[in-house]
Amino acid sequence: MSGSSPEWLALREPADQQARSEVLTWQLSEHFAGRNEVSVIDLGCGAGSNLRGTAGWLPDRQSWLLVDYDPELLVAARQRLTGWADESRADGRRLILRKGTKALEVDFAQADLKEEMEALLAQAPDLVTASALFDLVSEPWLDTFTAALTAARIPLYTVLSYDGQQSWAPPHRLDAAVVAAFNDHQRTDKGFGPAAGAEAASGLGRRLTDAGFRVSTASSPWLLGAGDHELMSELAGGIATAAQETHAVSAEEAEEWLSERQRAAGASIGHTDLLAIP
Numbered sequence: 001m002s003g004s005s006p007e008w009l010a011l012r013e014p015a016d017q018q019a020r021s022e023v024l025t026w027q028l029s030e031h032f033a034g035r036n037e038v039s040v041i042d043l044g045c046g047a048g049s050n051l052r053g054t055a056g057w058l059p060d061r062q063s064w065l066l067v068d069y070d071p072e073l074l075v076a077a078r079q080r081l082t083g084w085a086d087e088s089r090a091d092g093r094r095l096i097l098r099k100g101t102k103a104l105e106v107d108f109a110q111a112d113l114k115e116e117m118e119a120l121l122a123q124a125p126d127l128v129t130a131s132a133l134f135d136l137v138s139e140p141w142l143d144t145f146t147a148a149l150t151a152a153r154i155p156l157y158t159v160l161s162y163d164g165q166q167s168w169a170p171p172h173r174l175d176a177a178v179v180a181a182f183n184d185h186q187r188t189d190k191g192f193g194p195a196a197g198a199e200a201a202s203g204l205g206r207r208l209t210d211a212g213f214r215v216s217t218a219s220s221p222w223l224l225g226a227g228d229h230e231l232m233s234e235l236a237g238g239i240a241t242a243a244q245e246t247h248a249v250s251a252e253e254a255e256e257w258l259s260e261r262q263r264a265a266g267a268s269i270g271h272t273d274l275l276a277i278p
């Protein structure tokens, strides 16, 4: 299962939805209270999990543009959203959905955010959002992104940026070394230049505060236990592979850690959610 395969995104979605900070979703909801409609761009949409987690907190009429560079994920998003909605129909490339009281028009764009983010934000939506994206981007990209949000005065709501904190139960002697190596790997190039990794949410918050936004952040850890064995096992596999690639832990150490972690009783994986209002 790869880092952004439809199967991995489907496996992590329940943990993602449960982890989101309710404090920030209430603040988001309050910001748009009194409005009937809202336009939203979701950056790095994957299979559409962020729309499913956010739509319930926004006004009743919503138009969404879901952006990803992976055509397979855009197809998965269309299928998953069709299954999720109470009613759905296609209108050319767009989906027209009803979910409870919400009426959604959903369009899809295949675009590389490294090159095309500013053109997308020039559409001046009412909200830009993203889930599990910002740890992949680079520090210079965050500068350009902040400038584009500031110029167009667009609010940002982003969830589930990995923050570098992990704890596994029961503890293992290699936990600290493996997590440190994994966090180093998170800073390698993920397509935007050297990645912001675990510093992404704090760096983004700092930039937006300096640019005059009102920024709220909240922790949104995955709290995994008995019912999450498959997710913990897949996650541990990805962590062990990345840690070993840094050469800071040996293949034998990564293997030993992984075989213990595939029997883990629980794990807490730290994330940060952020809401920035211009």
Ligand SMILES: C[S@@+](CC[C@H](N)C(=O)[O-])C[C@H]1O[C@@H](n2cnc3c(N)ncnc32)[C@H](O)[C@@H]1O
Pocket: 003, 004, 009, 016, 043, 044, 045, 046, 047, 048, 049, 050, 067, 068, 069, 070, 073, 111, 112, 113, 114, 130, 131, 132, 133, 136, 190, 191
């Ligand atoms: C960890 S996944 C999160 C997906 C989705 N937001 C979710 O929460 O399930 C990161 C997403 O960013 C997309 N992505 C990564 N780099 C990108 C780029 N340069 N341009 C567009 N999308 C990108 C990936 O294809 C993937 O869908």
